[in-house]
Amino acid sequence: MSSETDYARILANKVLSDLGDGAPDWEVESARYEDSESENIVFGLTHEPQVLITIRSVSGKYESVAAYFTEDGSSLAHSTAAVADAIQDHAVEEIPGGLFPPCPGHGHPAVADVVAGVPTWVCMTQRERYYSREILPGFEARFTKVDQYLELSRHQRPWPPAS
Amino acid sequence: MKLHSLIVTLILAMGATSSPGQVERTDYTARPSPTNANGGSPNGHDSTEVAVRATRVPANTPTFVDTLTCGQEVTKDDGATGTLNLRFVCMGGKNSINWGFTLSPQLKASITPEKEPVTEDGMAWWRNGRSQLKNSPHRRASTYQFHGNLAPVGIGEQIDYLDNISFTTHDGRHGNLTVAGTIHLRP
Numbered sequence: 577m578s579s580e581t582d583y584a585r586i587l588a589n590k591v592l593s594d595l596g597d598g599a600p601d602w603e604v605e606s607a608r609y610e611d612s613e614s615e616n617i618v619f620g621l622t623h624e625p626q627v628l629i630t631i632r633s634v635s636g637k638y639e640s641v642a643a644y645f646t647e648d649g650s651s652l653a654h655s656t657a658a659v660a661d662a663i664q665d666h667a668v669e670e671i672p673g674g675l676f677p678p679c680p681g682h683g684h685p686a687v688a689d690v691v692a693g694v695p696t697w698v699c700m701t702q703r704e705r706y707y708s709r710e711i712l713p714g715f716e717a718r719f720t721k722v723d724q725y726l727e728l729s730r731h732q733r734p735w736p737p738a739s
Numbered sequence: 740m741k742l743h744s745l746i747v748t749l750i751l752a753m754g755a756t757s758s759p760g761q762v763e764r765t766d767y768t769a770r771p772s773p774t775n776a777n778g779g780s781p782n783g784h785d786s787t788e789v790a791v792r793a794t795r796v797p798a799n800t801p802t803f804v805d806t807l808t809c810g811q812e813v814t815k816d817d818g819a820t821g822t823l824n825l826r827f828v829c830m831g832g833k834n835s836i837n838w839g840f841t842l843s844p845q846l847k848a849s850i851t852p853e854k855e856p857v858t859e860d861g862m863a864w865w866r867n868g869r870s871q872l873k874n875s876p877h878r879r880a881s882t883y884q885f886h887g888n889l890a891p892v893g894i895g896e897q898i899d900y901l902d903n904i905s906f907t908t909h910d911g912r913h914g915n916l917t918v919a920g921t922i923h924l925r926p
Contacts, residue, residue: 621865621899626873642876644861649872650891661888662875689833 581607583722584627584645584659586729590712591660592631594697595676599667600638605630607645624648631663641666647722653715656695660688660711679707693717803920807836809894820846820916827892827924835890836898838862840918847881851909858905859885862918865899866892874902881906898922 585607592602610625626646633640643662649655664685667676679686679699686697691704694715699706712725719725805813809829816822826837842850842857850857861876874887885904892898901919908914 621868621870623863623865623870623873623901628876639878642861644873644875646870646872648870650866654891655872658872658890666875 578609579722579726580627580645580647581609583647583726584629586726587645587656587659587712588629588631588643588663591663594660594709594711595664595667596678598671598674599676600670601634602631602638602641602667603634605632605640610644629659631666638670639666641670647720651690651693652719652721652725653690653693653695653717656711656715657688657690660695660697664688682706804923805920806923806925808925809834816843819843821918823918823920825922827922829894833890834892834894834924835888836892836922836924837886837888838900839884839886840902840904841884842881842904842916846906846914846916849908849914850881850906852880854907854909855880857881857883860903860905862887862889862900862902864889864901867896868899892924894924894926896924898924 585604588604588607592599592604607627607629610628624646626644628642628644630642631640641663643659643666645659646655649658664676664687668674668685675683675685677686677697682699682701684700686707686709687700688711689696689698689703691698691708694717695711696704697707697709697711698704699708714728715725716728803815803823805825807813807825807827809827812824812826814822814824821840821842824837824839828835828837856878857880859877859879860873862874864871864873871889874889877883877885879885885902889898889900899919899921901917904916904918906914906916
């Protein structure tokens with residue numbers, strides 16, 4: 577297990593729990609790097625393998641879905657929010673009209689965004705002025721690499737919390 | 740041999756939309772690139788310069804080249820393989836490119852329901868040459884509109900994108916469709 581796969585698994589588990597009641601009964605099946613054969617090099621631009629997060633339905637009722645993660649995109653915060661957005665998109669496609677996760681008091685879902693450098697669920701219309709919740713508790717705007725979050729979470733903010 | 744023929748046909752058909760003639764024929768709001776008229780590309784991605792290790796993308800694969808301004812949307816339809824929509828959304832400094840791709844009726848007709856689903860790798864993209872987080876992969880019916888979001892992006896940047904869609908036809912052949920191109924973002 578690498579730091580990126582660890583982080584991707586933690587993130588996906590957290591997002592799945594955030595989706596809330598009525599969401600597909602998904603669980604993280606695996607978080608692993610793409611096969612090197614799937615690496616694309618076109619236009620002379622390299623594309624390093626990214627972590628492929630696969631998610632399956634516990635009951636088998638829902639489609640299995642997937643999302644990618646890398647810490648080497650525009651920023652770690654944006655990559656983190658993008659994974660949340662991707663999983664949410666899958667959930668809404670499985671159950672159209674689902675509020676996953678709900679924006680409290682509003683008839684629409686919250687959306688994943690980056691607020692002050694932190695990946696955050698915010699209100700779709702009124703943004704963080706109305707509602708905001710960290711996608712990954714403890715994530716700080718200064719984080720650029722997953723190890724920074726993992727180190728912090730190991731010592732201060734474990735996720736998932738001990739039952 | 741059949742397999743090879745189908746793959747090449749699809750890729751070339753899709754890529755052909757980058758020719759100026761195709762741009763004139765369809766309802767594009769994007770400007771055709773001037774250097775595309777003589778077979779080149781304004782971004783230095785001439786076919787002779789394309790370095791491809793992956794077998795899925797031949798070195799001579801033509802690509803879309805567009806310039807988009809804030810709020811601009813383009814629809815690209817080659818009449819053979821599918822329709823690609825691109826929209827440049829500018830929202831208070833949070834800019835993104837929404838994209839959607841739908842297989843053509845002809846292609847959908849060649850895929851019988853028992854051969855579903857169609858597999859989309861997930862859009863890979865580069866921001867000024869730097870690799871970004873890929874969009875999610877999908878396994879969906881051929882009628883599905885594959886879609887995603889390239890974000891964050893900035894005005895003045897060059898965005899390159901590449902996706903692969905694979906499927907099996909009713910007569911058992913494997914098809915692989917490549918959607919690739921370059922976008923220049925302007926105010």
